[in-house]
Amino acid sequence: MTKIEKFDVLNRWTAKVQFTAEIAVTPGMTPSVKLGLAVRWGLENNANLADANLAGANLAGANLAGANL
Secondary structure, three states: OOEEEEEEEEEOOOOOEEEEEEEEEOOOOOHHHHHHHHHHHHHHOOOOOOOEOOOOOOOOOOOOOOOOO
């Protein structure tokens, strides 16, 4: 069963919330997959990804062309 979840992406220097993504998740989804979905959400919604803590993100298949990382 898929549900929409708010997922906070933190700043890697301050650990403050940089943006909050709304992603579709399933039970048992790992944090790295959720972070990857949040990054994709951020790209689609013009969120500022500069200085975001993306350590461990599963970005398989993500098109990051033009992203300010």
